[in-house]
Amino acid sequence: MQNISLFQDAFIKMHNDLLLSGFECIQSEYPEVIYDDYLKNKTSVRYVRKGHFIPEIELKLAKDELDDYQIRTRKKLPLTGLDLYFSSIEMNIAFKEELLRSEKDMDDAKHLRIIYSDVLDENEITKIKAEIRRLRLS
Amino acid sequence: MFPILFCLFEREHQRDRTHTEHIERWAKFVKAHPRSIWIREVGPLIDAQIIMANTFYERLAKVEGGIEKIRKLRRVEKN
Numbered sequence: 001m002q003n004i005s006l007f008q009d010a011f012i013k014m015h016n017d018l019l020l021s022g023f024e025c026i027q028s029e030y031p032e033v034i035y036d037d038y039l040k041n042k043t044s045v046r047y048v049r050k051g052h053f054i055p056e057i058e059l060k061l062a063k064d065e066l067d068d069y070q071i072r073t074r075k076k077l078p079l080t081g082l083d084l085y086f087s088s089i090e091m092n093i094a095f096k097e098e099l100l101r102s103e104k105d106m107d108d109a110k111h112l113r114i115i116y117s118d119v120l121d122e123n124e125i126t127k128i129k130a131e132i133r134r135l136r137l138s
Numbered sequence: 139m140f141p142i143l144f145c146l147f148e149r150e151h152q153r154d155r156t157h158t159e160h161i162e163r164w165a166k167f168v169k170a171h172p173r174s175i176w177i178r179e180v181g182p183l184i185d186a187q188i189i190m191a192n193t194f195y196e197r198l199a200k201v202e203g204g205i206e207k208i209r210k211l212r213r214v215e216k217n
Binding site: 026027038042043046052053054055056060078079080081110114115118 | 154155160163164167179180183190194197198201203207210211
């Protein structure tokens with residue numbers, strides 16, 4: 001219970017920081033409503049620059065072990081030049097090949113396998129695919 | 139403790155209602171406004187994606203084995 005309250009406080013602070021930086025939440029302007037009606041129920045919310053439609057930031061809470069694992073194994077990818085965290089390359093490939101599976105996703109996975117061929121951990125991809133089957137496809 | 143802006147993957151049918159709502163909102167905006175208006179929203183985003191992709195490949199070309207990887211990518215795209 002205390003953890004939920006601490007998380008809600010952290011979210012409210014982040015929401016207010018986003019507003020000060022020129023963003024707005026599409027679902028509601030009230031952080032308590034956003035938290036109670038959306039995030040707490042594992043529903044995402046979306047932020048955009050005030051007065052714009054795109055691009056948007058989708059924000060949601062981790063809902064299972066796989067989401068937690070994605071966050072624990074997040075990586076910065078120097079080739080992107082972006083100071084942001086991404087899912088690991090192994091996580092990207094596993095989700096695209098095992099869960100998403102559209103033609104574009106399969107092409108994306110093929111590209112990632114080429115670009116990061118020298119650092120890929122195939123055992124990790126196999127392990128993540130097994131977790132996807134257990135948690136998302138069963 | 140603090141929330142991290144982070145990409146979590148979802149299969150199409152597992153996406154929640156705010157995903158559909160956002161697409162509907164955008165479609166209504168496009169229908170209600172001439173191209174000259176909505177292109178101002180989407181144009182800079184697409185331009186930025188192309189610039190980011192080109193910069194990525196420029197960086198890749200500078201790392202060991204990068205040129206060969208780019209050649210492989212081109213071969214994959216042709217097939």
